[in-house]
Amino acid sequence: MSNVAAFELADAPKEIEINPVTINIGAEIGGVDLTKPLSSEAVKEIRAALLKWKVIFFHDQHLDHDQHLDFARQFGELTIGHAVFGNVEDYPEIYSIAKHRKANRYKTGAKMEKPWTGWHADITAAINPPAASILRGVNIPPYGGDTQFTNLVAAYNGLSDTLRGFVDTLRGVHKFAPPQGAESSEDYKEMLRTRGQESEHPLVRVHPETGERALYVSPSFLKEVVGLAPRESEQLLELLWEHAVRQDYTVRFRWKAGDIAFWDNRSTCHLAPSDIFQIDADRQLYRVTLVGDVPVGVDGRESSSLLGQPILAYAAE
Ligand code: SIN
Helix, strand or coil: CCCCCCCCCCCCCCCCEEEECCCCCCEEEECCCCCCCCCHHHHHHHHHHHHHHCEEEECCCCCCHHHHHHHHHCCCCECCCECCCEEECCECCCEEEECCCCCEECCCCCECCCCCCCCECCCCCCCCCCCEEEEEEEECCCCCCCEEEEEHHHHHHCCCHHHHHHHCCCEEEEECCCCCCCCCCHHHHHHHHHHCCEEEEECEEECCCCCCEEECCCCCCEEEECCCCHHHHHHHHHHHHHHHCCHHHEEEECCCCCCEEEEECCCEEEECCCHHHHCCCCCEEEEEEECCCCCEECCCCECEEEECCCCCCCCCC
16 A cells, blocks of 8 residues: 555646656656746645655756755745754855765864764754755766665554554654764864754654654664663664665665755655765765754654754854
8 A cells, every 4th residue: 555645736736747756755856947936836736746755856957056045945944054064165055965075164164074874864863853955966976876765654654553552652862973983072072062962852753734643763863762771772763763764665866967856854764875985986965954843743742952952044144
């Protein structure tokens, strides 16, 4: 049975083409030129496609930084490039995702190098993780470098009734893990002091727009389940993480220069590639994120912040 959301536009789309790529997640969107302002109908249809398919892909768009920002602003307010790891010089709302991640700077001008992580939703250590992310491919290796996405609503629906009932009641602590060997470095301590983030979120999040329940288990950030013994927490999380990335909930995206992936960060996790380090080719993408709200659990309880500030809309200082 398909787990694709019941959320639909009342009518078939008029302005865009939607071509699903798997049963449960991912659709290619055609018929639009993202270098130009979209009609309000096209914005509505793209938003509906995003909510339904969780990640949508556009091909042959070749946006520059300004066009990327203009496209994204039609869907919500933008955050700073990355609330912890900085942004591209002169473009505060753009975060560079390059093979060696050296292009971002934080406010102080310090260069930030971020390690590559495993499956995650973006910045779930924050009290209000970004609602959505829009990633644009500029320099793409000839092979390798794919990104995978998983549908956390489908994953939730795929659990047994009994396990769903249990995880509905749980909350977990999300935080950044220090890069290997960095814990005691002055840079890392400074990062924690000035812009560290840690939050307690429900393990099942009710989507603010669709009302769907998502298994909110961002593996790279979620460190423990509140109220369980360490071994219980570890084993339950292993079970949920393995389940959340089952092949039938996922899609794998093969990039070309000019492609864009736009994902709902409230109902998906994604996996950046690690294979690119095995070939001598560069990979350069740029990402912007839309401001998100505070997650709410099945019981109506909001997440709580343990460290750090909400990620607000970027405002020039
Ligand atoms: C990301 O985690 O936002 C980047 C994904 C990628 O590099 O494929």
